[in-house]
Amino acid sequence: MSITPMTLRVPDEIAPAIRQAARAAGLSVNAYVVRAARRAATLDAGHQLAALGLGQDLAGEGDSL
16 A cells, blocks of 8 residues: 655644544544545445445445445
8 A cells, every 4th residue: 555645734623622532542643534534535435326326236234325
């Protein structure tokens, strides 16, 4: 897996909450933000499939979009 460095600008008012959530999850801030971005991208892709009417065909038992 290759890594692409990115600069992220976070509003001052949410930075402490991100740091605290990362600490509570036992993750670095970087790992926490990457995990959050991955989850968001996965949900966005799922919503796109659902909008095309493909969500139910691809969902397994107990899955929902």
